[in-house]
Amino acid sequence: MTSPWTRKSWGRTAVWNSSGTPCPCSSNKEGRLLRFSNRISHMDTSALRNVLALTARPDIISFAGGLPAPEAFPVEDLRRAADKVLSARGPAALQYSASLGLSSLREKLARRHRAQGISCTADDILMVSGSQQGLDLAGKVFLEPGDAVLCENPTYLAALTAFRSYECQPLPVETDDEGMVLEDLERKLAAHPEAKLMYIIPTFQNPTGKTWSLERRKGVLALAERYGLPILEDNPYGDLRYEGEPVPTLKSMDTAGIVTYMGSFSKVLSPGLRLGWLIAAPALLEKYASAKECADLQTSTLSQMVADTYLEDNDLDANIRRISALYKKRRDLMLSCLERDLPAGASCTHPQGGLFLWVTLPEGIDTTALMPVMAARKVAYIPGVSFFAGQDEKRCLRLNYSNASEDQIVLGASIMCRVFRDALEKG
Known part of the structure; x- marks a missing residue:
């Protein structure tokens, strides 16, 4: 040696x-x-860190991060909720609390999810410090070094980072406009019976914005049941629907107790609260709770009480409708700009909701190599290669339309598309 x-x-x-x-x-x-530890060498968060650094620069038109629009935050409603909590229950709000989470908040979430078709009670819910902690807890519960995690290809960048931190191997499954390709999923399951977990985002997927069909969801669930494979269903964007009919979650069809559902307040209320939740079968939820207690004991008491009071005094669905109307307008504007200005041969997805769309450019363009050019022209996106676990796809990119103003969308899309056209002309 x-x-x-x-x-x-x-x-x-x-x-x-x-x-x-x-x-x-x-x-x-x-x-x-x-x-x-060997583990830290797998925790390469530089791509995500660079994205967050770009979004913080006021001179950059950023289509990079998955940030909600700041004007979408119900600031005054949350201020009143915080004042009410601190005035009426200040000492309790600033104290430790139950590791599962605030019982009244979990009960409200259970009622909400039952109305959406998920059979659950407050006892089936664990509050977590944002969905990212949910990903980490899944790693703690399921993964050993060398284990395989099946995922869509492409998939959420920070999920890949979280799972790789446990020295596991993301195993990409082909996708199309309806979701995971069942034939490829079955091939991967047959070839890797040792796989420990499947991670999916079936509704308004990050990064593509696509939504799985009901038939594809049923097929994936049936295969997972046959192979005894747990599923982590991530649904932070599902409430932000702008058109079309809702599609049932996999969790709502789960009769075997293999699906863990992750929800979040980050996109419909505020990411700064750092509040998400897991819904799982009792035996599995106990494992998640043990892993969480080892990590941080409990999710913020104050944040939970503020969210609980907000839900008590306000209409969350009305807030979601307000946000959705804003984001639909920005999505439509970005799509119209791209359809007009993208080079011939390019294509983009048409998400029915969520925060992202996916652009595929003609052969010959490397979206990573063009990042310095874009940064010099004060525009940012995320190159598609960051989201792939199984291939080096250079001509794709993810765009976020929720955080930029309408003027920024028009100007930024024009600059970005001009750079792409120039790159093609130069060969």
Whole structure:
């Protein structure tokens, strides 16, 4: 075995193998070797960090992040809710609370989900610190190093990062306009019977904006049941529907107790509250709760009480209708701009809701290579390659339309499409 050698990088000494591969260690300021876990080397969040950095720059027209529009936040309603909580129950709101979450909030969520077809009670719900914690808890509960996680291809960038942090292997399944391709899913299941988990976003998928058909959902659920494969169904965008009829969730059709459902307030109320939830069968929910207790004991008492009071005093569905009307207008505007200005041979999805659409450009364009050009022209998107677990797709990109103003959408789309046309002309 060759000895590692060191070199200076970003002002610190990093340790590298002779092949040029970094070791999971580095030196601190005293020069002592710090030995990190193998796991941390799989936690490459630089792409997500760079996206968040771009969205924070006021000079950038950002179609990159999945940020809700700030004007969509019910600031005054939440302020009144916070005032009410702190005035009436201040000490309790600032204290530790139950690890499963606030019982009155979980009961409200259970009623809401029962109306949507999911059979559950408050006891079937665990409050988590945003959906991202739900992904992490699934990793803790199900995954060992080397395990396979089946997922759509492409899929949510931060889910890939979360699962890779457990040293597992995302196993991509082909998708089309109706969802996972059943024939490819069955091939993957037969070839990988050791697979531990399936992660899916069937409604207004991130990054494509597509929605699975009912038939495809039934088919995927039947295959998962046959192979005894747990499903993590992520649905942060499902309430933001602008057209078409709702499609039942997999959880609402789950009779075997293999589906864990993840919901969130981030897109319909506020991401700053950091409130999400898991719905799962009792034995499975107990495992999630144990994993959560080891991570942070409980989700913020204050945030839960504020959300609970907001739901008590306000109409969440009215807020969702208001947000949906705003986002539909921006989606329609972005689609019209793209249809007018994208180069010949390009295509984009037409999401019925959610926050994203997906652009596929003609062969010869590398959306990652064009990022510096876009940044110089003050426009940002996320290259499609970030979302693929199983192929190097260079000509795709994800666009967010919820956070930019109408003027920014028109100007940013024009600049972006001009860069794409110029790149094609230059060959």
